[in-house]
Amino acid sequence: MKEIQxxxxxxxxxxMQHKKAALATVVHVEGSSYRRPGARMLVTxxxxxxxxxxxxxxxxxxxxxARRVMLEQKAMLITYDTTDDDDAKLGVGLGCNGIIKILIEPINPKDPDNPISYFRSFLSSRQKAVLVTLFSLESRTAEQPGTCLFIxxxxxxxxxxxxxxxxxxxxxEAQLVLETGSSVTKTYISADTSLTGFVEILKxxxxxxxxxxxxxAIPLTQLAAILGWQVTVVDGRANYATVVRFPAAQRVLVAKPEQVLNQVQTDDQTIFVLMTHNYIYDLAMLRQLLPLQLPYIGSLGPKKKLDRMLTELQEEGMVITEAQISHVYGPTGLDIGAETPEEIALSIISEIKSVLAHKKGASLKYKQDVIHPRDEAAIGVEFLGEKLPQSINEVADLSIKGSFTCGI
Incomplete structure (x- = not known):
């Protein structure tokens, strides 16, 4: 998200400076690579x-x-094979062990359907979207359509x-990606052409x-801003909740607990961290947040404090389910030995990221498997209309791994 911004x-x-530009996008990775599909770089x-x-x-x-792409105004698909021990063939020391396909496409500001216009549309509202980038695996000299659909x-x-x-x-395919929240790569073969699509979910x-x-709270907002997160600070004290104190926040609100949710839009990417050091305020906020099923509610302070708040809410007659409690994290943060406000902020941000990514937040040193699942590299194949494979070699010739379905 920050990269797109x-x-x-x-x-x-x-x-504004009348400079030409091109967009490089990682569209497929097989094996190990520093960046995954969807990584982008703008080149001027x-x-x-x-x-x-x-x-x-x-x-x-x-x-x-990219300079060649800008000169010719024609998209180009590049393959970097880092599985060869002789990195000198590429003229670079890669230190990876994978095959990386990167699409570089020129950006025409006069074209309303250029990728940057899609990015602007996506950033203008808080909703998921699908971006489709098409490229040809059959031939390096074939037309590379590039970023062509925004849904x-x-x-x-x-x-x-x-x-x-x-x-x-x-x-x-885009509708399925919106439902599952996972990007896919698939080759579509029709009677007229064969194109591979990176169908990417944007959140x-x-x-x-x-x-x-x-x-x-100041270092917490600063770290979040570095990541490109949208930050809102809320407090009932007008002399504390000020823009001067929190320049990294998009919004700073002075509000009582019962007024907060009327001013804050919530969705499945909304995170709350309760750190007022005011038990009554935090309790009132937790009462409102529990029914929302947010992905993460952090409670600063000892576990005893959170247990007491939950007990009080239940004594009031509030029904609290295990599913609701599973999204409440108190004490908030990963156990990294944090002591200072900056270290505590790092601990909290790290736990939020691990929860959203459905990871355990453990050291990669002890991870038994690879960092990125290798099944992500599989490219499905779908034959459309009356176009069917003449032989198994027709599929193999595309240098594609994975299953295929016949859409007839």
């Missing part, structure tokens, strides 16, 4: 880079390719695919609501 800002600056003709497609090892070569969760589709049969299949930025405007 930064790319949009950088493109606007380049456009004077060599400015915003975002990243690797740990720094591919950027130099991608810059050279918001609630709204009108933008863009188009030249092959209407493939477009219909992509729209159906709104994390909305962090920090309830409490004490000094210890």
């Amino acid at each position: 930064d790319i949009v800002i950088a493109f606007e600056q380049a456009r 003709e004077d060599g400015q880079l915003t975002g990243a497609i690797s740990g720094g090892c591919l950027e130099g070569d991608a810059l050279r390719k 918001p969760e609630n709204g009108s589709m933008a863009g188009q695919c030249k092959d209407k049969t493939i477009q219909e299949a992509l729209l159906a 709104p930025a994390v909305s962090l609501v920090v309830v409490g405007a004490g000094n210890d």
